[in-house]
Amino acid sequence: MNEQKREQLSALVDDELIHEASSAIDNLLEDDHAKEIWTRYHLIGDSLRGHLPERYENTADKVSMAIASEPTILAPKKKSSDLMKPVVGFAIAASVAAVAIFNVQQANQAPTAGQPEIVQSSIATNVASIASSQRVTQQDNQAQSPDTRLNRYLVNYNEYRVNTGVRGMPPHVRMVANDTVTTK
Amino acid sequence: MGESVTDKQLVERVQHGDKKAFDLLVLKYQQRIINLVSRFVYNPSDAQDIAQEAFIKAYRALPNFRGESAFYTWMYRIAVNTAKNHLAVKSRRPLESAQDIDDVEQIEGDHTLRHQETPEHLLLRDEIQGTILNSIEALPEDLKAAITLREVEGLSYEDIAIAMNCPIGTVRSRIFRAREAIDKELKPLLEQ
Numbered sequence: 434m435n436e437q438k439r440e441q442l443s444a445l446v447d448d449e450l451i452h453e454a455s456s457a458i459d460n461l462l463e464d465d466h467a468k469e470i471w472t473r474y475h476l477i478g479d480s481l482r483g484h485l486p487e488r489y490e491n492t493a494d495k496v497s498m499a500i501a502s503e504p505t506i507l508a509p510k511k512k513s514s515d516l517m518k519p520v521v522g523f524a525i526a527a528s529v530a531a532v533a534i535f536n537v538q539q540a541n542q543a544p545t546a547g548q549p550e551i552v553q554s555s556i557a558t559n560v561a562s563i564a565s566s567q568r569v570t571q572q573d574n575q576a577q578s579p580d581t582r583l584n585r586y587l588v589n590y591n592e593y594r595v596n597t598g599v600r601g602m603p604p605h606v607r608m609v610a611n612d613t614v615t616t617k
Numbered sequence: 618m619g620e621s622v623t624d625k626q627l628v629e630r631v632q633h634g635d636k637k638a639f640d641l642l643v644l645k646y647q648q649r650i651i652n653l654v655s656r657f658v659y660n661p662s663d664a665q666d667i668a669q670e671a672f673i674k675a676y677r678a679l680p681n682f683r684g685e686s687a688f689y690t691w692m693y694r695i696a697v698n699t700a701k702n703h704l705a706v707k708s709r710r711p712l713e714s715a716q717d718i719d720d721v722e723q724i725e726g727d728h729t730l731r732h733q734e735t736p737e738h739l740l741l742r743d744e745i746q747g748t749i750l751n752s753i754e755a756l757p758e759d760l761k762a763a764i765t766l767r768e769v770e771g772l773s774y775e776d777i778a779i780a781m782n783c784p785i786g787t788v789r790s791r792i793f794r795a796r797e798a799i800d801k802e803l804k805p806l807l808e809q
Contacts, residue, residue, distance in 0.1 A: 443793040447767060448621045449774050458626055462637050472644045473800050473807070479648040480749045481768040486651040488661035489742045493643045496672045497636075503673070505634045506680050 434467055442467060446474045536586040624688040631679055639679075643672050646689060650696050657700035667703050671696040741806075748806055752799040763788055764795035 434442075438460060444450045445457045461467045472491065479485055624645075630638035651668045658664050675695050682691060753761055759781070766772045766780060774792075778785045 439797070440789065440793040443796050444774075444789050445623055447774065447792065448623050449789065451622060454622055454626055458623070458630070458638070458641075461641065462635075468641070468644065470800065471641065473803055474796055475645050476648065476745070477749055477796060477799050477803065478768045479652075480746050481753075481765075484649045484652050485742055485746065486648060486655050486661070486664065487742065488651075488665070489648070489745060490651075490665055491644075492647050492651070492665055492669050492672075493640060496643045496647075496669050497640050499669070499673050500636055500639060500676050503636075503676060505636065506632055506676075507634050 434464060434470070438467070439470065442470055443474060446471065446478070536589070539582065539586070620684070620687045621689075625684060628679065628682060628684065628688055631676070632682075639676055642688065642692075646692060647672075649689075650692065653693065653696055654700045657697070657704060663703070667700050668696065671699040674699060744806055745803065748802050749799055752802045753795070756795055756798055760791050760795040760798070763791035764799075767792050 438457075441450065441453060441457050442461065445454060445461070450457055461471060472493070476485075624642065627638045627642050631642075647668065650671060651664050654667045654671070655661065655664045658667055671692070675692055678695070682688070753764065756764070762781060763777060766777045767774075772780065774785045774788045777788045777792075781788065
């Protein structure tokens, strides 16, 4: 074991190797001489900190022999679905937020003359698919009142919510349209 | 105590089937664990046995170790519980024969007995400590300061570099050279 590797081992003992730690551990596991140095370097620290027991003995061999007869540990890896849960949740939340913003803006803004269609957002595919059902022509926009468009938004949102499992109004609740009362 | 990057890597290796990685954790912590157990169990042989049992229990429990605490903190709890269980079992054990009563009488005069049992080991422990302290005393001042700040004060290389007003690479080199000098004296003692 050359001096450079021994210095690396000293830094590993101090937990001061970040990027090289894995390769230093590989070297350590393959080299019995390096293991002896690892043991003595820790012994020096234990002694200086007053951690030496009354009776010094290297018990590692006995533990190692006992563990040799134990079954090898193979810890289960995390399921990919578990890893994806936060991502999926975030994507759904972002989609719902985008739909809500888009529709509220649409409901509040009067249609611009000469604009052939309301431009659809390309934030997410599912947003686009929902939004496609809401395309209205300029003529429709001009003909519809804000209340009508708001009603359409509520109906569309409720249908979308049922398909995606997003919490909202329960499906058995009847949608009540906001109708303009005209008095004669 | 913060989580050691090295410990974390070693634990992950053990959890993926590398038994040898666990040997490194045992070599690293064995003296601290035996010393800890010795606070509960006064017989040094029992302390050794309990420490070994605690390490084996830790190995078996490693699949459930999620790294929410540092490995040593987790190991500490296992060792303390193993020592307490040992004491509980011992206190419940009935005396079965006249031979046991004789043992108790002998153990009650235990202080002398324990020291009669282990003079070589006691001498070795004192020799280890004496050798290390003498080696440090003989070091040049910069190496002595670096190894003391690291091992006794527990400072990081970065903090030592600030305290000693030198680059981190110099700190790493000084600590290594100090250890080499101490190890040169310590190695023959342990090989006796």
